[in-house]
Amino acid sequence: MKNLIIVITLLAFMGCNSAEKINREVAISRNYVDAMAIDELFSEVEYLELEYNDEHPVGNVRKVVAEDGVLYLSANSMLFQYTLQGKFISCLSRKGRGPQEYASISDFAVCDGAIYIIDRNNKLLKFTTDNKFVCATNLPFFAASIYVEDDTILLASAYQDLGDRFRLYSTDNLQPVGSFSPINPAEMTYRHFMLPQNFYRYGDKLYFHEPLNDGIYEVDVKNKPFEQCYALDIYGRSAPADFWTREYDSVMDIIQTATARGYCCGTPIFAESRHHLLFTYNEGDNKYPMCLYDKCTGESIQFENIVIGDGLPALSVAETTFYFGDDKMQFIVIPETYFWDENGKKYNDKFLPAVQPDGNPIIAVLKL
Numbered sequence: 001m002k003n004l005i006i007v008i009t010l011l012a013f014m015g016c017n018s019a020e021k022i023n024r025e026v027a028i029s030r031n032y033v034d035a036m037a038i039d040e041l042f043s044e045v046e047y048l049e050l051e052y053n054d055e056h057p058v059g060n061v062r063k064v065v066a067e068d069g070v071l072y073l074s075a076n077s078m079l080f081q082y083t084l085q086g087k088f089i090s091c092l093s094r095k096g097r098g099p100q101e102y103a104s105i106s107d108f109a110v111c112d113g114a115i116y117i118i119d120r121n122n123k124l125l126k127f128t129t130d131n132k133f134v135c136a137t138n139l140p141f142f143a144a145s146i147y148v149e150d151d152t153i154l155l156a157s158a159y160q161d162l163g164d165r166f167r168l169y170s171t172d173n174l175q176p177v178g179s180f181s182p183i184n185p186a187e188m189t190y191r192h193f194m195l196p197q198n199f200y201r202y203g204d205k206l207y208f209h210e211p212l213n214d215g216i217y218e219v220d221v222k223n224k225p226f227e228q229c230y231a232l233d234i235y236g237r238s239a240p241a242d243f244w245t246r247e248y249d250s251v252m253d254i255i256q257t258a259t260a261r262g263y264c265c266g267t268p269i270f271a272e273s274r275h276h277l278l279f280t281y282n283e284g285d286n287k288y289p290m291c292l293y294d295k296c297t298g299e300s301i302q303f304e305n306i307v308i309g310d311g312l313p314a315l316s317v318a319e320t321t322f323y324f325g326d327d328k329m330q331f332i333v334i335p336e337t338y339f340w341d342e343n344g345k346k347y348n349d350k351f352l353p354a355v356q357p358d359g360n361p362i363i364a365v366l367k368l
Contacts (some may be wrong), residue, residue, distance in 0.1 A: 027233045028276065028291055028300050035305035035314045041278065041292060043331070044367035047352055048086045049362035056080065056091040056359040063197065064106075064323045064331040067120040069365070070129070077104045077117065081129075084365075091132045100125075100133040111148040112131040114171065118143045118155070124174050137174040141167065147206065149221045152177065156198055156208070168221070180224040201326035202272045205229075211268040211282070212254060215239045234264035234281055234291075259284045271324035273368040278324075279318060288318040306332075308364070311348040312339065332364040 039045055048071070050058060059076040066072070070089065071082040081089035092115070094101045102119035109116045114134065115127040122142060126134040145159035155171040165178035200207040207229070208217045216230035232238065239258060248254045258265045260282060269280040269290070277293040293300040305314035321333040340346055340357045355362065 019286055024229060024291060025231050025233065027234075027298070028235060028293065028302075030235050031299070031301050031302050032289075033301060035307050036290075036292070036301070036303045038306050038308045038332075038364070038366075042366040042368055043273075044365075046365045047334075048082075048363040048365050049352065049354060050086050050363065051088040052356075052359045053088045053091070056088070056093075061333045061361060062105070062331065063108065063322055064363060065108070065110055065325060066329050066365075068113075068129075071108075072108070072110055072115075073363075074105045074108055077102070079105065079108060079117070084364075090131055092127060094125075094133070099136060106144060107146045109146045109148040109153075111171070115151060116146060116148055116171070118146050124153070124155070124169065126171075126174060135174055137169075139167075143167070147199040147221070149206070153155070154199075154219070154221050154222050166219070166226070178224070180226065197269070197323055197325065200270055200272070200324060203327065207270065207272070209267045209270045210280075211266045212251075212258075213266055214264075214281075216267065216270060230277070232267065232279070232281070234283075237262055237264045239263040239265055258282075269322045269324055271327070271330055271368050273327060274368060276327070278368055280322075286318075290317045308334070309348055309351045312351065313347065327368070330366040330368060332366065334362040334364060336361055338362075 027090055037054065043251055047185060056078065058073060058080055061073050061075045063074045064071065066084065070083055071084055073080045073082070077095045078229060079092040083089060089210065095103065102123060102125055103121045104119065106118040106120045108118065110129065113129050115129060117125045117127070122139045123136060124143070125136040128134060141157045143155040145156045147154045148171060151171050153171055155167045155169065157165050157167065164181045166180050168178040169175065170177050198208055198210060200209065206219050206221065208219050214232045214234065215224055215228045216232070218229045219226050243263070248257070264281055264283050266282045267279045268288070271278045275295050277295065278290065280288050280290045282288055287304070289302045289304045291300055291302045304317050306317065306320070307314050315334070315338070322331070324330045336355060336359045337357055339355050344357070352362065
């Protein structure tokens, strides 16, 4: 009997272990709930209160990255640094039109003691992590997102830029060293938005995903292959392959066409852990729910709100800033005003008691 129990346990373990080799066709059945508790979604949850600095208040956060024990946030064309305990370190503010300045931060990456910034004015800049300018270069295309690996910068081009969709640059001098396109370049046309989170690192795999794409792609920076590793089928309403190869007049054209045909398109937010996929998608009618998919069982659940504490209002998925960059740490940005009602009364005095209504946003530090 004891041996039988061991065999059954091993089989169950092997079944979940095979989740790393799940069917690349991920079928999502409708299983809708209004809200999920944050600790039902993430195995680890910690709330980080950012120290307020009068000269550099944190505004609308676009991206959050943790690197070498430092938290980096882009907000209001500035790049903030905090310790992982929320202590203010510094703020990089170089907004302008000069050779060492940027008009605005479209995306950024931090790697090996350097900060790389994409300026929306087709420019790439490099700074040290103590905010000293190193070098800059003008880009002959419109870059939307960035990923840095070892000595190579990977830039994804946006909109209908001609030529290869992915450009490689040297981290040393910011000069081009190569480029490549996905397997079917036609499928990328008009699909890439101004969204600074198209890359997700899962173990030794680098994923690329888009707001108008039901596929999750694996990309190899060194060898340049680009292949689909997940094909999401949302309620059987994903757009057929030929939908993506026709010509569209604009991004709005493709959105309106997809909506008119009732397609569920895109994965603006994506994360993967050993046993789960977590992502948002466009359901149409301005609905952007989140889906938690179990890789072991194939079961999924969809929801539009996240509950983070007793007595607090639910966070709307569609109106909340997420940043999922890798499987080590994920982030949710919670506005400081979220904890207070319209009369200035705090919803729950015991939940993060030091939070002030006119301070910095709260960063939920998570692990899926």
